[in-house]
Amino acid sequence: MTTLIKITIIILGMFTVTANAQDFQGVATYKTHRDFDIKIDSTKMNNAMQKQMMEMMKKQFRKTYILTFDQSSSLYKQEAELDKPQVGGGIQMSFGSSGSDVFYKNIKRKTYADQKETMGKNFLIKDSISPIEWKLESDTKHIGEYMCFKATYTKQVPKVNFDLKSNSKINDENEEDKELEMEERIITAWYTPQIPVSNGPAKYQGLPGLILEIHDGELTIICNKIIINPEDKVEIEAPTEGKEVSQSEYDDIMKKKTKEMLERYAPSRGSKNETIHISIGG
Template identity: 40%
Template sequence: MKLKTTIKNLAILVVMIMSSNAFAQDGFQGQAIYMSKTTVDMDSFGGREMSPERKKSIMERMKSMLEKTFILDFNKTESMYKEDEALEAPSGGRGGFNMGGMSAGTVYKNVKDNQLLQDQEFFGKQFLIKDSLVKLDWKMTGESKQIGKYTCFKATATKKVDAADWTNMRRRGGDRGKKEADKKETAEVKSDSTKADVPKDPFEDIEIPKEVEVVAWYTMDIPVSAGPGEYWGLPGLILEVNSGRTTILCTKIVMNPSDKNEIKKPTKGKEVTMEAYQDIVKKKMEEMREMFRSRGGRGGGRRN
């Protein structure tokens, strides 16, 4: 068993050395196209009461938010990740339909200087998140698979979920919590029929988990410590990420393209750290919840 492990590690080392030599030239740059898709469990948020047509209509409207195409330009130490502007809806603005007034811009990473810069719009305000890179504690599994023509290896990690990560919102207690909440709501309506006219606080049964498991597949055929969005820190380009309800998959790679995009740092917006930005999001979410409560759950106040 130990001999097989040693042979496998030596083989990986040889691949890394050969690949590193191939990409050592100055001016090296690559481009990767990623498709990002997030699934939503409509039944967990009142969808069971909707007709199939209503569900379909809502999912179509959310499609621009749940399915996106991104471009990653990278060299040996830097990368720039942003949404493909050519595919945006004409009337959707820079980020199309976005969740809670959040519109993500460019994510710039520099692994040599350990620097993260992220252009972020939030409720009409422009922020420039400036912080150190957060490296996940990756665990190598030894598993491999093919993604296109590239041999990829599997790595897993546990990631802390921030307040701005709406993609991981879920009903408290999962399926069990959903059933208990439905029973409680039915009992309350039966005991007091007037409650049927009072909208329920949509935030009451929703939670964001503190942590989520991340599964990444990287290729040492392209030995750069880069990947989509916040992901990096592996001995090769990350081609696939599965995190919570979101899957990010690389669909195309162009090495040393003739028409290179300049990898540049975002500069616009109020400078904040990642922690400070997350605090701003938390406060805004609580403010929205209080507004909902004070208006009785209706945006325009109660109706007589």
């Protein structure tokens, strides 16, 4: 039996149970984890401090998100958590998005609104959903009680090399104009036609069923809880706060601000007692 036939049978079997429900909606909880490999100059930090910082970094890369969805739209928001920890000795750690960030998708209109707080400023990114050229695979597995199918697609991503040992400022004027080196990355998704919505966490969508698991480079997203048609109906409304920009405008702003920050905080040669700032987005 081909993958397409299997999917069609499951969709037809579940469609009358869920999709025809007038107020069909659900709430899915996702756990996210991002692997990292950062080398820190031992002359700037002793072993005990490095170990403490790395443990805190691991915790910071483990987050919980809630996806509230219906047949046409969704809200994806980080679960409330305690303030980000800091380590003594001048090290400040900030990873990823703010807990107040909200990502709204309307898969029927093929648009999204991404409310972000970045570098102390609020942005409202509005743009069209880019179609994903998924390849439906024959592999299957269960995630909880749901039968899931595998899908993959390939995208080009910048090849980034981090060097935290460098203590020189960015002064090469040609660096700004240098073309980024790109590499291919295969993204893997596991989706279930038993929940017949073409949606998923963050920007992932476009499959014949809710996406329950994603592997995208260092990022892993796994659903560990789903409630279909909860007793308390959840309103799904697009966010409205922040300076409205397109995705390309936001990307240009972030590129400029990141360059300014690196130039400002990069320690001078021979300087002592440097403050180490680490910020890794995601």
